[in-house]
Amino acid sequence: MRDVAIIATAQTKHVRAATATNEVEMIQPVIQEVIERSGVDRHGFDFTCSGSSDYLAGQPFSFVMTLDAVAAWPPISESHVEMDGAWALYEAWVKIQTGHADTALVYSYGKSSPGDLPRVLSRMTDPYYEAPLWPSSVDIAALQARAAIQAGVTSEQAMADIAYRSRTSAAANPFAQLTSSAQPSALMDEEYLADPLRRHDCAPITDGGVAIVLAAGDKARSLCSRPAWIRGIDHRADGHHLNFRDLTTSPSVSIAAEKAGVANGPIEIAELHTCFTHHEPILRSALGLGDDVEVNPSGGPLAANPMMAAGLIRMVEVANRIHSGEVSRGVAHATGGHALQHNLIAVLEGEG
């Protein structure tokens, strides 16, 4: 495999509702910023790939308009996934592995504000047995949280602690949406949103976007003083039907972690795509992370959760800390579907 690294990143300030800008106006400054940071000419990328969702935008072919922001003229080699941008990065990484590209621009974005997000996400269920019941994303997560609590994987107290820790960590993240939290004891006094989940257990609804630049080998070294090398990357799916799954574990994460080589060295930080507090202990266990591993120093999705971007942002948060020299090895996780159905794991490392 070729050495491929994240050499530049940029993201929006994440907000509840970006009511002034449309999608292309929201993502354009981020794309411009990452291109300038990368040192690659605007028209010099060998490949471009993006991730977004028509259902989120509420219109078909919603990605066509955002293509304006990458200056696809003269024409470019380009593709799009109807998934989180972490999978757009994966496609770009594969493209570089084929040898057809040395550099790639990857971006993704999501505006959840136009629709009723939990209701929109209910459309992501089996059309025959589940979708007609309109189960919201929070309802499904609550079923999983209940199972996890009953199995002793977590507790409501532990979940409140995770919420508190995530949102106070986010105070140091200039892009985060939620940057403070009441004490866990006060959180525990709140009403249930969907028992056993309280509001603090759920990621906020967010508008935002993210962009990164990938480069291979010496190209990466020439453009970045300390590239964040992708040492391993893999993604796997679990089944869809909740009653067929053990919701308290994540076999797909364990497979992807093994393929990505998470255990091949010490992990200093993990940025996990935890849309709900109970995801953290499930993921920690499936990844085999020790108690000493710092999880979501950025605050994670519990502090800002732009759909279709929040997974790629996990990679950005690990890469930024490698770029700065703060850490040498970290793991990033992205998820898609309900109850952690589809998971991507990447191991990022600095050199030397």
Place this chain on the structure above:
Amino acid sequence: MTDTTSSQPAPIEIPEGVWSQPAVNMSAVADLESVEAVRSVRAFASMTYDYTPGLATTRFLRAIKEKRLVGERCSETGKVYIPPRGVSPVSGLPTTEQVELGLDGTVVSFCVVNLDFTGNAQEIPYVSALILVDGSDIPIYGLVREIPYNEVQPGLRLKSVWVEDSELTTSFENIKWWAPNGEPDVPASDLADYI
């Protein structure tokens, strides 16, 4: 809602091929053989979205409410876009300079439509044209009326026909259609760069 009453679909003729269904033990559902099959499941879905027009479109719509057409210029190529979408697709940079356009335009190309795709066509056939608004560099689609459909040609000069001033809103529908303005045709060679 489960629909068991719809008529049987035409039997599908599966071509001879190499494919075969995997063997499935159907004994558990043997009793269902006499039950009428479910032919379709209709699940009605309705969702409401509040769309954001964005900065450039908002500027455009505010102008169109005042019976003005305002495009935006690409800072790199100087080309003027209508309707503006906020970013020049050629430079990838925001368009910030507004350009007052004319209310007349020129047919670049067109088609004659013989079915009512609008839901309330005034006449069939009708002409849907690519129209280059004066002062802009990219054509928009519009309805051409007040001329026999078989007399529309590229180069035909048009004026925009608007709703009554009292009915003006922040909508493209302020322009009801386009109609000949009586000026001489523009030579086709002048339009070559716009299609």
Place this chain on the structure above:
Amino acid sequence: MGAERVAVVGVGQTKYTAVRGDVSLPGLLREATFRALEDAQMTLADIDAIVIGKAPDFFEGIMVPEYSFVEALGAVGKPIFRVHTAGSVSGSTAIVASGLIESGVHERVLTIGWEMQSCSEAMWALSFNMPFQQQLVAGAGGYFAPYIRQYIARSNAPDDTGVLVALKDRQNALKNPYAHLHEHDISYESVKESLMLWDPIRYSETCPSSDGAIALVLTNEAGGDAAAAEGRPPAWVHGTSFRSEPAMAAGRDQVSPQAGKDCAADVFRQAGITNPREQIDVVEMYVPFSWYEPMWLENLGFAEEGTGWQLTHDGVTAMDGDLPVNCSGGVLSTNPIGASGMIRFGEAALQVRGMAGEHQIDGARTALGHAYGGAAQFYAMWVVGADKP
């Protein structure tokens, strides 16, 4: 430059029709999948990863429908990947799948393109009434018809060129048991006299709306060699490419878009093709409106600008011509949007494998599969050959 050669060792298609009321959504994908696996002499257990493409989710009213098919496709514990690039999507999807093997990441990949258009009203799924956007007052054909008119003006093509293309493709479809439209009584007159929907596009020069799926099994070189050794000829991938350009850019030529030219040049360069007219034996191109055959012949470099229509009139693109185009019947006879691109890719593979049945071109060694989408702005192409690249 890619590290690993890629072979197509399995092709499976559903019967295409207006309403596949006899199968569920996962059933539709399984029908194509099991045929492809049977062709490849594999089972789902042999598959490393699945790459799926389809057009907007609003067609079926399900967000990321692939997630609910994971069990049905035997994908639990495996990578499943969803591509969406407008009408070119399943061509792009096959290219993404090919890249997974070319890169050495996987050895055996299943790729599926599908659409169940009968689940919803296609016009609705394609164009919502956005309150502040410009309305297209004439449906999908109304978008493309003015560009076709411009092509006719530029090339001075006889006005029955489109009729000839439609007649040829629909007659070819009679040789393809999977094709949606089987119009046994079609004639030059019946096409010419059909309703002029968007002058210059007639009803019979327009693609249908179909349900259906296609699946391909791709393997690395060892897999291709093994299939060949067992007497099941693979199609070898000689080049893949996609190109995109903006929907609305001032000065962009929408009659012969630059992205199409660039994509063809790139894929031919990879395949070592310097004279496509001579070196390509058969073409499956994305022709949703008849006039796009001569337009793409020029855009792809098979004919000089302004002369593509002559190939149609001279019978060059007929099954007995020297550059047969759309022997399967093409998009004009079958159009499940999210599958249409991959059907072109799969039919190209069937031709060089000698497995296209009644619409086989004898001795086809090298074939082009072509797809496009959006406002004629997204392109995906591959060249496949009977010989190893």
